[in-house]
Amino acid sequence: MLIEKTVSGFIEELASNSPAPGGGSAAALAGSLGAALSIMVCNFTEGKPKFSGVQDEISQIKQKGLALKNDLTDYIDADTNAFDEVMKAYKLPKDTDAEKTLRSEKIQEATIGASLPPLKVAESCVEVLKLSLRVLTIGNPNTACDAAVSGVTAYAGFQGAIFNVKINLSSIKDETFLQNVRDKILVLQDEADKTNQLILDRAREVIG
Amino acid sequence: MLIEKTVSGFIEELASNSPAPGGGSAAALAGSLGAALSIMVCNFTEGKPKFSGVQDEISQIKQKGLALKNDLTDYIDADTNAFDEVMKAYKLPKDTDAEKTLRSEKIQEATIGASLPPLKVAESCVEVLKLSLRVLTIGNPNTACDAAVSGVTAYAGFQGAIFNVKINLSSIKDETFLQNVRDKILVLQDEADKTNQLILDRAREVIG
Numbered sequence: 059m060l061i062e063k064t065v066s067g068f069i070e071e072l073a074s075n076s077p078a079p080g081g082g083s084a085a086a087l088a089g090s091l092g093a094a095l096s097i098m099v100c101n102f103t104e105g106k107p108k109f110s111g112v113q114d115e116i117s118q119i120k121q122k123g124l125a126l127k128n129d130l131t132d133y134i135d136a137d138t139n140a141f142d143e144v145m146k147a148y149k150l151p152k153d154t155d156a157e158k159t160l161r162s163e164k165i166q167e168a169t170i171g172a173s174l175p176p177l178k179v180a181e182s183c184v185e186v187l188k189l190s191l192r193v194l195t196i197g198n199p200n201t202a203c204d205a206a207v208s209g210v211t212a213y214a215g216f217q218g219a220i221f222n223v224k225i226n227l228s229s230i231k232d233e234t235f236l237q238n239v240r241d242k243i244l245v246l247q248d249e250a251d252k253t254n255q256l257i258l259d260r261a262r263e264v265i266g
Numbered sequence: 267m268l269i270e271k272t273v274s275g276f277i278e279e280l281a282s283n284s285p286a287p288g289g290g291s292a293a294a295l296a297g298s299l300g301a302a303l304s305i306m307v308c309n310f311t312e313g314k315p316k317f318s319g320v321q322d323e324i325s326q327i328k329q330k331g332l333a334l335k336n337d338l339t340d341y342i343d344a345d346t347n348a349f350d351e352v353m354k355a356y357k358l359p360k361d362t363d364a365e366k367t368l369r370s371e372k373i374q375e376a377t378i379g380a381s382l383p384p385l386k387v388a389e390s391c392v393e394v395l396k397l398s399l400r401v402l403t404i405g406n407p408n409t410a411c412d413a414a415v416s417g418v419t420a421y422a423g424f425q426g427a428i429f430n431v432k433i434n435l436s437s438i439k440d441e442t443f444l445q446n447v448r449d450k451i452l453v454l455q456d457e458a459d460k461t462n463q464l465i466l467d468r469a470r471e472v473i474g
Contacts, residue, residue, distance in 0.1 A: 062272050062273070064269065064272060081416070082415075088419055090277050094277045134273065217418040218414070221473050225473055
């Protein structure tokens, strides 16, 4: 598993001349860093009398953050595994017409399968962005910088995941699936861009 | 060392209730992912007859990318170590006037020291952004998505590092140092924003 590699080993693997892991797994990792940093801010706010007015919300944010961190960390491997299925489908025999048809179907199936992990990563990163904005606003100001980095890493995870969804869409033929995903991307992109801008505005106020 | 932890272990450590690692190390890691992905694109372009016209530049980009990846990976730990020095300085005794003066000096020294790793990370991320833009433009189009994710992770690394420089500046008293760093930030921010925008424009053309 990729997440059991060392940090330096993962970076080496990413840089290597093998097609996976690539940008999809890196995007999931960036999102995981964002989730982890929002949790960190909760940990520095939780139980402190100074922030007694926000304890309930902080506790809810922490629970959501933990679930998002776990999901996003799982997607570091899930993205690479889904990509491997596409590579496998392309390697199927194509000597007879029957083989060609089967191969083509399997490539379609695997490519649709490969578009789902980054779509899920993009959705989770939008949720992380919302948490980043809240912890930057109500969390312990000593960790404002960590909250802001939570935001920028989650936004990078979002953007990277969307690139990966789109690259898969370019080889998918199912028009209904394509339209559904394109509609979803528009909604997510708008939400991500707006939340990211609010985080940057708030960071400028708090950090300078 | 943080980079010898597993990826999942690093994420846990980031989320934990200890002040370090925090956003500074996460920013350095985001930058490392960016450098690694630009190198990956070089590896898929190098030695391919189809891209014979760009082999010299790809080879130069790869060399620069490898150096930046190594530097940024080192800064994952260097950032946390420099932050630990600030924490140590704050824990110095402050019972007598002499102790107070010494403690205050050591805090200033350590805080200046802590602003340097993220400043170096920010500079390196700007260099990674330039490489991302070039590999997205001249590299193997099969890895366009990885080139684009290289860009967004490097930009997140840049923004995160700048937050960390600025938070340190707020407790530094040396006016000459402050002015030098503020001037440097302005130049870097402009370069990073412009290169990031060019990467996003190019990604839209290539990926959709």
